[in-house]
Amino acid sequence: MDWGSLLSYWPFVVGLLVTGVCSGIAAGLLGIGGGAIIVPALSTALSVLGYGSDVVQHVAVGTSLAIIIPTGIMSARAHQKRGALDMPTLKLWVPFIVIGTLIGGVAAAFLSGDVLRVVFAVMAFVIAANIVFGFQDKVMGHLHGSGLTHRISAFVVGFISALMGIGGGSLSVPTLVAFGAKMHAAVGTSAALGVAIAISGTVGYIVSGWGVAGVPPLSLGYINLPALVLVAVLAAIFAPLGATIAHRLDQKTLKYVFAGFLVFVGLNMLWKVVYG
Numbered sequence: 001m002d003w004g005s006l007l008s009y010w011p012f013v014v015g016l017l018v019t020g021v022c023s024g025i026a027a028g029l030l031g032i033g034g035g036a037i038i039v040p041a042l043s044t045a046l047s048v049l050g051y052g053s054d055v056v057q058h059v060a061v062g063t064s065l066a067i068i069i070p071t072g073i074m075s076a077r078a079h080q081k082r083g084a085l086d087m088p089t090l091k092l093w094v095p096f097i098v099i100g101t102l103i104g105g106v107a108a109a110f111l112s113g114d115v116l117r118v119v120f121a122v123m124a125f126v127i128a129a130n131i132v133f134g135f136q137d138k139v140m141g142h143l144h145g146s147g148l149t150h151r152i153s154a155f156v157v158g159f160i161s162a163l164m165g166i167g168g169g170s171l172s173v174p175t176l177v178a179f180g181a182k183m184h185a186a187v188g189t190s191a192a193l194g195v196a197i198a199i200s201g202t203v204g205y206i207v208s209g210w211g212v213a214g215v216p217p218l219s220l221g222y223i224n225l226p227a228l229v230l231v232a233v234l235a236a237i238f239a240p241l242g243a244t245i246a247h248r249l250d251q252k253t254l255k256y257v258f259a260g261f262l263v264f265v266g267l268n269m270l271w272k273v274v275y276g
Helices: 003-007 010-030 035-048 053-081 087-110 113-133 135-143 147-164 169-178 183-208 225-246 251-275
Strands: none
Touching: 010 035, 010 053, 010 225, 010 251, 035 053, 035 147, 035 225, 035 251, 053 087, 053 113, 053 147, 053 183, 053 225, 087 147, 087 183, 113 135, 113 147, 113 169, 113 251, 147 169, 147 183, 169 183, 169 251, 183 251
16 A cells, blocks of 8 residues: 555544544533444545445444443443442343344344434434423333333334444433433433443444445454544543533533534434435
8 A cells, every 4th residue: 555545544544533532522421422423423434435325324333333332331430430320220221222232233234324324313303302392201201110111211222222323322311311310320321321232233233244345444344443443542531521521510401412412413414315
């Protein structure tokens, strides 16, 4: 490979480094794995390098889930030190969230890149609207003591998270709040749940992407290893900073920051579907 080819990758590398910093802060601040930043940033970077649109979205989603593993661990540890992990809920959710994520990761192989983008955008808008208007509290609030409802919710969160390439915080946080959890506890617990989602989702995308043509070099299934390393290191370093910021904000402010962030990301995904 000549120097010109190497230099052409520098914008991609710089973009990944910035993505790592931003996703790490978002992970600690909002209890998400950072996938809502990583997926659009990585898909854009790979598109610029000339990879096909369907492969790009699948690689972005799969790699995002792999990146969330260290980010989620660092974020969960930071919240645990502040007493913001609900261990009984965590133990109840994990087995079912893992099953849902594994199934979602394998199912993604049968969906086009644009379908995954639309799923991402629609869910982002629904979640943001729920945070602002609180309709989930009215629908599910009375079911907070139901173990069956918790298990079904965990499965659905895992399945959709695998299709979106996120750590599930944008789904599990409002669900846990509807079930009666305080915002800070919901954020901390969802960060730990994101680790389970990320591990099982990564396995699903390795399996579904195994042998697929057109993926970037140094990829394991749909997981691109250079992007995984570059973003994951910085994201893991900066996740505790986001957690520190989160515990300095009141719950109302944290909710609106979360909602505005999701609307922005959803609009970005729809823009890609319409304009490519």
